[in-house]
Amino acid sequence: MKNTGLNIQEIEYILNHAFQEDIGSGDITTNNLIPENTIASARMTAKADGIIAGLPIAELVFRKLDPDLVWNAIIEDGDRVKKGDVILEIKGTFRALLTGERLALNLMQRMSGIASETAKYLDAIKDSKVKILDTRKTVPGLRSLDKYAVKMGGGTNHRMGLFDLAMIKDNHIKIAQGITNAVSQIRKSIPESIKIEVETTNLEEVKEAVEAGADIIMLDNMSNDMTKQAVELIQGNTLVEASGNMNLERIAGVAATGVDFISIGALTHSVTALDISQNIFF
Structure with missing residues (x-):
């Protein structure tokens, strides 16, 4: 091979x-x-x-x-x-x-x-510099093949699993009693080479994630207007990923908000x- x-x-x-x-x-x-x-x-x-x-x-x-x-x-x-x-x-x-x-x-x-599905999304934002990311919503045991296929369609691989990027989501934030505590606790325990991404659902959480030093901020299920506001709030201080309910009809509008990445579970979970x-x- x-x-x-x-x-x-x-x-x-x-x-x-x-x-x-x-x-x-x-x-x-x-x-x-x-x-x-x-x-x-x-x-x-x-x-x-x-x-x-x-x-x-x-x-x-x-x-x-x-x-x-x-x-x-x-x-x-x-x-x-x-x-x-x-x-x-x-x-x-x-x-x-x-x-x-x-x-x-x-x-x-x-x-x-x-x-083929990945290429459709890339074609829909061909005038944008935004990268299309896959997710962990793959067939168990076939993730490497699923993610390879995304790359062949022009997409970019997100984390391979739970081991190569720290993704702080809503339940992590709850148990840590806040984004700041979660980022601080994890940063003390992992190598500097591993990035920390924080999931946010509103502008207050976005502000806290920036101040906490997140490497990547995920904007989860935000409207295009709120996504644009979040990007303006972040001011390029960290990478920005939009996620949640992405489809071909709205992908160009999301890309126009200024995010760096758009993650799409449908690339692999409903093939x-x-x-x-x-x-x-x-």
Whole structure:
């Protein structure tokens, strides 16, 4: 697999589990119909317009079944396709092409759906410098693939998990009895390299977060007018993220308020898979 930024050991773990789930002790239909060394070719085709993601993952699926597979990707991850475009052609054992088809398509279709949705949001704010962020609203066990797909669509990854950024949310603030106490307590206990983000819901909380020294301030479910007021209050003293109920209809208006980031859970939590087909030919 070429350098994609993905962890190969993690991908192997994901695929091993997926193989056990789908193939188990073997593909009893294919293995009892197709002679072992029969060679065939297959072609994947886009059945809808979108952005492709997951080609290196699909290649790994098929190579686990046939190490000598001939792989010919017509495009690369992150490329746009139109309905009818050929994505790739592969040649290998007929058994490998049939047994790996569903798993490869499941992963590629989901990842391409995420990339395509992300690109729609980027297109909606193409004249803005605002970055589109993903969230932790991903399929458990597939977060690295979901977030990779966001990047292929032009988005930016937010924190990978609970371990790489301190996110102080409403319940944390309650237990700490205020934003100032929460930021101070956490800052004393974590390395300086780890940033602290504070969720705010009104201008008073925004002011307190600035004064407490937050690295990033999240404006949660604020109207566009309040978001603009918050940005003016912050005056560039910290990075600003808008979050909550984001959709394509309002994204341009939110970007115009002057925020640095807009986080969108819908990129990964309610994905519409991009339709891709695989057909065998000889």
